[in-house]
Amino acid sequence: MQSDPKPVLHATGISKFFPGVIALDDVELQLYPGEVHALLGENGAGKSTLIKCLTGAYPRDAGVIMLDGAEINPKDPLSSQAAGIGTVYQEVNLLSNLSVAENLFLGRQPRRFGMIDQRRMLRDSKDILAQYGLSIDPAQLLSSYSIAIQQIVAIARAVELSGKVLILDEPTASLDREEVELMFSVIRRLTARGLAVVFITHFLDQVLAICDRATILRNGCVVGTRKLAEVTQTEIVTLMLGRQLEAATHHHERRETGDVLLSLRGFGKRGAIEPFDLDIHTGEVVGMAGLLGSGRTETCNAIFGAQPADQGEARLRGSPLRISTPREAIRNRIALCPEDRKTEGIVGDLSVRENIILSLQARQGWYRPLPRAKIEEIAQSYVKALDIRLANLDTPIRLLSGGNQQKALLARWLATEPQLLILDEPTRGIDVGAHAEIIALIERLRTQGMALLVASSEMEELVAYSTKIVVLRDRRQVGALTGDDISPNAIIRAIAAEEEPRA
């Protein structure tokens, strides 16, 4: 694809240090006009840090960025956009209370006699959107359109304002299949116009479908840049994961499970997750696989009562169970570690100690405060057991790293001594060390007889600790794997199984 041998963007020697960590180490990135370039790597590999350095959201500590042969030094995303680098993020950064046209033209509306020329703005918007294959009414509010459309409007705005390089940071994460196709067609139109597109995603199949080349990062270093036509998926995965993969997958002995703890029949919530059956035994880890948006989080929330189920029945140790709030779940010793740690997990300004005992205290009721000695004992013991690294227990939890926050949240739930622990993406956005420890902890809890339900987008991880894996797609359970059937390939096959036309 790269007919033009001169790169439009050439970043060399990019380094970024955070206190105590090297987030990026001498990273090089070359983009050619008209190519779609994937930026691959595990969580924490440095993808988003690299993007933030390129767009000026972070000041970089070393390195040179050349755009069209000239050095640029963006100090914030606005200046990098003016220089020619546009960025679109997973969550749409537009104003939903304004019209589509205004979102496209905010700050640069066409004017006549000092007044905004509404008619011209609408006409120009129509023209721009037509280039992206959209024929929507730009006078409507942005919020009246689907996320995919909003995402494309965001792309259109970014391209209009920058025009050389477009960075797409997980743009497809919350889109369904058809919408992803729509997005791809937009990307192809842009590359045909000579734009260089950086594409960040967790979906390897999407990378293979749309990208020309890929730069793979691991632990802040570039481990390779490959033409995708010349490599296999396994090779990419190996590059991304390094040697970790073997370490995580090798043990696979028989696992004894206990009695049925939670039994769900026809359980579901309209618009969130189709009715499904599921049995969770004590001493069992049920893994939940599926792409983003496949209904994993919805399933977790339905069982925990955060988005209570509206159909089907649940039985806990054989007796009927109705859960409509998290409080009821907690009373029945069910716990959920949510996916979005920052907004649904931690209580940022409270100390680590208070965060750890919060759920236990909430279950006890406000009138029965835990004695100080007990609080101290619980907090200390979990800090030690989970190896939470902190200066002292009074530290506000928001100052901890992602991995330590996650461990503190696990401590919060373990302190309630749950019989069923639901973990939604327990290893997202945390460092490698904490990652391994959490996987080991899952294993340990299972052998102690706890039942666990773990949703994760990392298949190797699921394979490593699950005794049973249910596979979700399009908010439906589409398969279950047990025993020796469990393998990453089997999961992928299960996810892909019904890709053929649905009846």
Place this chain on the structure above:
Amino acid sequence: MIRSTLRRVTPQLIILALILALNMVMFPGFFHVEVHNGRLFGNLIDVLNRGAPVALLSVGMTLVIATRGIDLSVGAVMAISGAVAASVITGGASWIVAVLAALGAGALCGLWNGVLVAVLRIQPIVATLVLMVAGRGIAQLLTEGAILTFNDPGLVRLGGGTILSLPTPIWIWIGVAALVGLVVRRSALGLLIEATGINERSARLAGINARVLLIAVYLVAGLCAALAGVVVAADIRGADANNAGLWMELDAILAVVIGGTSLLGGRFSITASLLGALIIQSVNSAILMSGMAVEFNLVIKAVIIITILVIQSPRVRHWIYLLRASSGPGPMPRQPASRTPKIEEGRP
């Protein structure tokens, strides 16, 4: 626990001490207290006595603000409860019944606010605006526009009487503050309120019954306002629906903010809010005592408040931190509540 409270309220103590010291320099007799007819007299006592309504309001307001809310209606609730107490007592009932009726009215108002905020999920500032606007009208409806006067000694004692030589209002606000403070801090209520204020979603998912908690907090604010309304009515021996508690919600909010509780919710200190109320009151009486310039009253008050608030603003604190950091190593900075995207946390 006492030591951590002391550390928490140090800035407020310093400000209060400064203002009191200034008062003493300007009016040497400021700290003079004398006993007259078995009642303590003196400027200090006056500050404590006149500060009672705002102090009472600030107790409830602290809890409301800690949950990231605000209650604009407390001034109007004061008018309502005063009117209720007055009309009950002029109807011939005993003063205890009158006080209970006033408290009941305050509880109803608090419940109304709480339901709007917690169940109907209306922004607190909007939800309580309704009662702020309508409440005074309701109070006037009860008194039919007139000032309802009464002479019941029991009720009057709540405003003008003394217990152990100390004016009753002082006992009332100290008692209420101590009661609420003890309940909140000796139980787990304080922690649960703070968690809800900082991150309501996380709090709910951690099993906290945020809905009931929010309603309870507005209920307490309503009850505190009702008591304040009774004290004010008892003081003037009448219910003045037009002026009772007028703009006092603003003083109460200021007291809480001067007390260092963030309007964005979270960590709170009732003690600090009470000190805030006393700061406002001592500024008031200092200006009043200076006599020569009644007109400057509000200007000076505004300047003092602005100064205190500016010093407490996150941005200025951040600047101070940067100044200190450049001269030596300091603790981790508190992230300013800035509009710029937060920097991702480093890894250990």
Place this chain on the structure above:
Amino acid sequence: MKHSMKLPLYITVATFVLAYAACVAQYPNMLSSRVIANLLTDNAFLGITAVGMTFVILSGGIDLSVGSVIAFTGVFLAVVLRDTSLHPLSAFALALLIATVFGAAMGATIHYLEMPPFIVTLAGMFLMRGLAYVLSTESVPIDHAFYGWLQSLYWQAPGGGRFRITGLLLLVTFGVAMVVLHRTRLGRNVYALGGSAQTAQLMGVPCARTTIAIYAISGGLAGLAGIVFSLYTSAGYSLATVGTELDAIAAVVIGGTLLSGGSGFVAGTFFGIMIMGLIQTYIVFDGSLSSWWTKIVIGGLLFTFIMLQKGLAWLTTARIPRANGSTARS
């Protein structure tokens, strides 16, 4: 979906029309140019203030200082005209300048010190009220030939209604505000800030400039309202217009603007003002109703409109994700 955004506006207009019709049905005299002219004249200062408040609330803020600014302006004008030989027009210009600069200063404090608007404008409210006291604690009458001339300007409509210059000023202010809010970049930036300050900043909206401009506009319009008020009362009194900020906020909310910002129309505010004026007129016409019913009815209206907004928001969020799965694709 554009109509769903305008629905609150339509409901406000419909409420006004129906309420007016009901009033007329009971008291046919209320259908006269006199009543309409008085509605405009009596509410001119409040209406002009509410226009500024609409800017502030649309941007997601609040301005509690406006009542004090009106009082200060009134006293300032009265004292200046009493003690100096300055022409009223120069005094007007000076008053407007002070009010605008004061508003801008509050905006700058809010933006640069990252303090909540509620607290900053609360302090501003105390400050301006205090400055008014400093100028004079007494009511200062204004007796100037130019004032008399301005007050004598009116257009007598058929039916006896006298449309005065302040009423005209009210209409002009609303007209200009509509153009600014909908047809200028500044206006759209106000909506952008109200939608999400953080996103607006990422999209290149000059947040500092816009925030300062918004509070300057609110301050300046409060100053203008102060001028109108002093024409209305021919005096400056430091205790006047206490609580006007609440009436202005109420008018904006009844006019269909979301208190959380980002959505609403200044035209709605106009009808909000007219509804509130109508309630007072009705009570005057009725004669037996007490003035406190105004407060209770306005409180009730506030509640109704807040619930209405809530219901609308609820309906749209519940409906959109479903509705667009099919319509959005081209």
